[in-house]
Amino acid sequence: MPELLEVELYRRLAEGALGRPVSRVSVPDPHCLRHTSPAEVGRALSGEPLNAARRRGKLLLLDGSRATLGVHFGMTGGLVVDDRLAIDRLRYGPGIFAARWVRFEVAFADGGHLALHDPRRLARAELAPDEEALGPDALGVALGDLRAALAVRAGTAGPPLKARLLDQSKLAGIGNLLADEILWRASLRPSRPCGSLTGPDLRRLHSHLAVTLRELGARGGSHTGDLMEQRRPGGACPRDGAALERSVVGGRTAWWCPRHQR
DNA sequence: TAGATTGTTACCGT
């Protein structure tokens, strides 16, 4: 998915859909609904406008007067409002709109609409999502909250740092690309045990996390990192030229520099 | 073609 930066773009796009009465809900692919049915979502949202578009981590929250709709975008999901697709340059996605990829759609009385678009079918929509199951949002996270997110039981090494950064219940919004970029900038190995981080390590990680989100947000998304081009076989560290290593951490592919990431 | 992909979750093991 779309990591936090992409979902924030979707949230801004969704603001254009607020205040417009919902006329009906259609769900071309009911597979995308979790814990609910097309009829129930229709009853929950029809007749009233959406009042707010919020985000927590990678979860988009659309508040109606009677219910809140939560949208997860999976790996390749996007949001469409009034036929405008918020496109990410998904490396493995088409980056184009196709009607058959509209999985869920809210039609407004004024003729416009808001739709969940996903070539693959990993995106999900649900009513009353459990927001509290997510950790604090990574965007703007305070040092103390990051420390708490990375805390481990006394006397244990804890999980690999990257695995914890990807754990949405501890810290919400960081995905695979952002994690690699942040760790590369902070000179920390993805496999570094959380429990081994020193005070200076933690402060360095916190500042790089904040700067990375700000910079990549301004550039246009999670795929605009300095490491992105080299995340491939034969890739070299943009900082020191060392051959990048590839490994699996937290169930995802990690690319990192064995020379400067410790 | 085989293998990879910006995510989440059920399940299994320690």
Next chain:
DNA sequence: CACGGTAACAATCT
């Protein structure tokens, strides 16, 4: 039990 690794999900691209 808490928590991490793994496979599955699904479709597309190199």
